[in-house]
Amino acid sequence: MPGELAAQAVSALATVSPEPGAAKPEPLLIADGVNRHFGGLVAVDVTHVEIQKGAITALIGPNGAGKSTFFNVLSGFDKADAGTWSFAGVTITNTAPHRLARKGMVRTFQLTKSLSRLTVMDNMLLGAGGQTGESMVASVFPFTWKAQEKKNRERAMVLLERFNLAAKAQDFAGSLSGGQRKLLEMARALMLQPELVMLDEPMAGVNPALKQSLLDHIRDIREEGTTVVFVEHDMDMVRDVSDWVIVMAQGKIIAEGTPDTVMRDQRVIDAYLGAHHDQQLTASGDSLTEGTSS
């Protein structure tokens, strides 16, 4: 059952024209002229893109389309060769990742980065922002951070309950299964109370049962008013959960729209399956060499 905020997001996007670089009614993240190349290879070349606030936006595209690179650039883990981008009206071009996280923009990774030899609870506590006790001087005076720590602990416990990890709170994160690590990473990101969550392939290597629960969690995140952007290969997930889909191919954004529009878009089908996917390789009875050379 879609909640109120979900309905709002859908209705807000209904009027947006399904064109690459379309303007959104309430953009949270705006990127202009972002370019990243490795030698002669242009990995990312995005002219203009806007991410709607309060919606779930999927970033899809075939392998090597530049999705992850674009993601890394936006989240400060890679430097762009050109371009500007802003978050909630503030320019954040080439800003260091830890500063972005403090501004309310937090990401997860394709290969989960659970901190193995820390307990699940410590992983969660590490996510909490603005901790006094993280200053070296204050850390030796527990009275300066004990109260804050207690509050963070309570908040972490609530999140762990929600993500079904409460029983594991005192276990090492390294002892969790792959799917549980995905959950932990998502829960840990929420400890920062971010405005924007960027998930890099949240479904990679997750079993179908857990997929459903991850999808529910992503919807819940939006229900709390948090904007979600994710990179994904899993088309079922994209169709299921996203309000808006941005398609990249060869570093460029080639299409945008609601999931249904995008799936029917000829440019998208061409990008994924090749422009000649519905043509026979060998024209009726002709030789093989002639067919492939066309």
Add this chain to the structure above:
Amino acid sequence: MDMGFVLTQAISQAIGVTAIIYLLATMGLNIQFGYTGLLNFGQIAFVAVGSYAIGVFMVQWQGSAFVPNLWVAIIYALLLSVVLALILGVPTLRLRADYLAIVTIAAGEIIRLVFKSTDALGGAQGINGKMGEEFYAINPFPQQDRFDFGPLSYTRNDVWVVTVGWVVIALLLLLTWALMRSPWGRVLKGIREDEDAVRSLGKSTYLRKMQALILGGIFGTIGGIFWAVAKQSVQPDSFVPAFTFFCYTILILGGAARVMGPVIGALIFWFLLVFIEQFLLLLIDNGTITFLEPTQVGPIRFILVGVGLMLLMIFRPQGILGDKKELALDAR
């Protein structure tokens, strides 16, 4: 010579000045490597800076207005340690972990060779002279030649040095414990596990790595200060890379990322080293072993300690205080 003498020697070395110096340096490594994952292979550089600062300030610059007494010299030594950490850390801590390892191991050798080849810093002869008069002057132990604790016997100066050494160690252990149970310590451990994850959660890892490098370096420098004051002599060739590797041995033996790990490691390492040496000498002395010369005992004890460490790595890779479950977890 008998078994009692062998044991007495081993125990007195295990808690003696040399063990204290190694222990201080290892406690610094524990913060850098054990908790933060920084591969500092040049801890000896920090020790050398501590020793040489005392040596140069107290002997070469004797009577200079810049260094009125030992206590000021100690403060300068600690400041120099911070400067060294900044020089090593600023260019390398933004890079991958292995760069710090390369830079630190080179820095240790550069510092040793600079001291060895600069006459103003003692040159190849090193510095000999009174380096700790103020320290020995405040010795509160009563005036008598020897102090006996059971079979252990110390001079008045030695008993003061060893007492202060262990008090300083206890205080620094307390500091380490307080730091590592705090949120700051949690960030360090996070950096050890995965730096990018910590950065993505809004923490400046560069700042924390720098703090850990400085703090661990200061521990090493305190060891170096102690060295100069206790031995009243600073020789360039004492500051060889092997020192750092012994520290790593001690750390891994005791258990990395455990507050008490370096203590257990240092006690056992020095006890074994001296015990093996003295025991072999005893056996040679009373004719049980005829195929060894007393001069061969020095190298052989390291061979035996090496074998012991290999056995430890095979049967208890997590060290004495470590948790095997923790070690079994994959790093990512």
